[in-house]
Amino acid sequence: MDTKPAVSAGAVTPLAVVNLGLTVEEAKKVQRLLRDHWGYYTDKIGGKVGPSTVMALQRWLQATWGYNGEVDGDLGPEARAAFTRMANACPNC
Known part of the structure; x- marks a missing residue:
């Protein structure tokens, strides 16, 4: 019996980081907005x-x-800070 997990944590973590912690459906919603x-x-x-x-x-x-x-397409510290300000001000957006 194979007891290996279906997906490693290492395979999932980059997508979560790149996707700003959004699910695919949430990311699609942001892209549409x-x-x-x-x-x-x-x-x-x-x-x-x-x-x-x-x-x-x-x-x-x-x-x-x-x-x-x-x-520049790089979500560096300044962009993350602005994104955080938006998220904190508008939690149900």
């Missing part, structure tokens, strides 16, 4: 938070939540 309501996202709705999603998020954070960093 960034595209349909604010016009910042132009890539396909796939549910994976990659550089184009992060860049759209950075543009939106610049416009609305005081992010002054680069729009």
Whole structure:
């Protein structure tokens, strides 16, 4: 009998980090909001938070939540801080 887990923690953790801790469906919702309501996202709705999603998020954070960093697709400390401000101010968004 094989007792190995179906998926290792190492295989799941990167997706959670890259996806900002969002499920695929939650990430799709964010991508749709960034595209349909604010016009910042132009890539396909796939549910994976990659550089184009992060860049759209950075543009939106610049416009609305005081992010002054680069729009480079890298969710660095400044972008994470702006994202946290938004999440804390709008927990049910």
